[in-house]
Amino acid sequence: MNTKAITRINESVGDRLFIGAIYTFLILVLIAVLYPLVFIVSASFSSASAVVSGRVWLFPVEPTLDGYKAIFNNSQIIQGFSNSLFYTVVGTFISVTITILLAYPLSKKTFYGRRFIMVLLVFTMIFDGGLIPLYLVVKNLNMIDTIWALLLPQALAVFQVIIARTFFQSTIPDELSEASEMDGCSETKFFWKVVLPLSKPILAVLVLMYAVMKWNMYFDALIYLKSEELFPLQIILRSILILNVESGGNIEEVLKLQGLKELMKYSLIVVSSLPVLVLYPFVQKHFVKGMLIGSIKG
Structure with missing residues (x-):
């Protein structure tokens, strides 16, 4: 049988x-x-008239690329896209670097005071100073209306530190560090030559988490930035979503502008989501492995 x-x-x-x-x-x-x-x-991918009239349900109606043409012909959107790429790449690099440099020492049993530091970190997840004190700190550091306002204030996430620390505790045995010390390997060299090559799964987890957070950063930009040339794509998307078409001109022109606005809205949503969709397949394998090791074991 x-x-x-x-x-x-x-x-x-x-x-x-x-x-x-x-x-x-x-x-x-x-x-x-x-x-x-x-x-x-x-x-x-549908025409403006089809979108406005509600004729689009599942498949494109009267297929056209007018929405994407309008996006790529808009210098403000291109500038916002470039800014978001910069904030994402540089911000992710800063955040991952700080997280790893903090999580690895906290995973070492010989690090004095690591429990106290972890208590302070976890405390910030429960209580924080609020928006106004944070704004005053950023203002006193002269970071208002600068790129650093989007790179430094939210550079570290405690949850990511906990995941990375648990990963190091579960994956990097103390015996490996002791063996390297007997061979004359310094702590710094051990970190670069041994720890980082073995940490690809958790690095993929941190890169994806921080990259998504930086790419979707909206509230910080709304608070700290004033110059339009520094606006990320999410602020540009917000302005398009809430933009009201002026009532001047004839009714046909108003309807045409409304249709183009709706079409640009959907096209911009697709464009703004594309980088994350492109990034995820490359880190999917390491992401799943790193999340399982970093959150279950230890």
């Missing part, structure tokens, strides 16, 4: 109904999550 036949015999009617209910629920969740994404992509 083969395995399939044994499985069919062991499964009762109740088990099959339960599994069927689970699959049905998961399919409904998939549709609920997938449909808005499909709709946005379809609307971005």
